[in-house]
Amino acid sequence: MRMNVAIQGHRGSPEPSDGISENTLAAFARARRLGADGVELDVRLTADGALAVCHDPNIPGVGRVADLDVHQLPDHVPLLAAALGACVGMTVNVEVKNLPTEANYDPDETAARMVANAIAEADLGEGVVVSSFWPPSLDAVLAVDPALATGLLLAEWADPTQSLMMAQDMGFRALHLHQSLVTTALVEETHAAGLAVAVWTVNDPEAMTATATCGVDTIITDDVPLAVTTIRVT
Numbered sequence: 001m002r003m004n005v006a007i008q009g010h011r012g013s014p015e016p017s018d019g020i021s022e023n024t025l026a027a028f029a030r031a032r033r034l035g036a037d038g039v040e041l042d043v044r045l046t047a048d049g050a051l052a053v054c055h056d057p058n059i060p061g062v063g064r065v066a067d068l069d070v071h072q073l074p075d076h077v078p079l080l081a082a083a084l085g086a087c088v089g090m091t092v093n094v095e096v097k098n099l100p101t102e103a104n105y106d107p108d109e110t111a112a113r114m115v116a117n118a119i120a121e122a123d124l125g126e127g128v129v130v131s132s133f134w135p136p137s138l139d140a141v142l143a144v145d146p147a148l149a150t151g152l153l154l155a156e157w158a159d160p161t162q163s164l165m166m167a168q169d170m171g172f173r174a175l176h177l178h179q180s181l182v183t184t185a186l187v188e189e190t191h192a193a194g195l196a197v198a199v200w201t202v203n204d205p206e207a208m209t210a211t212a213t214c215g216v217d218t219i220i221t222d223d224v225p226l227a228v229t230t231i232r233v234t
Helices: 025-034 080-086 110-122 135-144 160-170 184-192 205-213 224-231
Strands: 006-010 038-045 051-053 091-096 128-132 149-154 174-178 196-200 218-221
Touching: 006 025, 006 091, 006 224, 025 038, 025 080, 025 224, 038 110, 051 080, 051 110, 080 091, 080 110, 091 110, 091 135, 110 128, 110 135, 128 135, 128 174, 135 149, 135 160, 149 160, 149 196, 160 174, 160 184, 184 196, 205 218, 205 224, 218 224
Parallel strands: 006 038, 006 218, 038 091, 091 128, 128 149, 149 174, 174 196, 196 218
Antiparallel strands: 038 051
16 A cells, blocks of 8 residues: 655665765755655755755764865765755755764854755745754754744654654654654654654665554655655555
8 A cells, every 4th residue: 555655865865886975966866866755964064154965073084074164075065055956846854963962063053044044045945844953953943934844853762752842832843753763642642733753764664664654754764765665555
């Protein structure tokens, strides 16, 4: 039975054997080509105030993103504006990377505010959601544009009930759950509160079927072809 669940390629759909790295324009294009509804990508602030699409704080062999100017980034690391342009017509899940536990933590939430402005300039309508593990980053996004969709990321150790209450209070529109947290009851409770549910990072067919059966709205996966064949079988 076909399941009405959106599929997002985690950091696009990289394929190292073909030279396609994660969080690259090629990875986003591959996700589209393979049938993903959208992509998840990560954003960090460079030393000269640009938004680099990069998951880890350090680029191997190059240095820390927060210490690099744009011209020092490797060619495969795009800026957010280019990534958004490459993903027109898809849902884009932009994760803001800014945690107090990281050396480059920015309490002013500069990156979050810049992300909101970049999305407005890209004019992608409702095709974007901004996510983060750090609620103040999402709060900063909403301070710039209250209409933007925001999703609170929950790690496996999070308390989903308390997180749902906080997300409601802060005006977030979704919970992005670690797959270990997903239950039918939690999904129903979250939907009843008016929030959507995404689940990450789901890479085997049994887990895909199980989470989809729980009623989640979106599955984020490293294996787009598997998700397409598992979830969209008619």
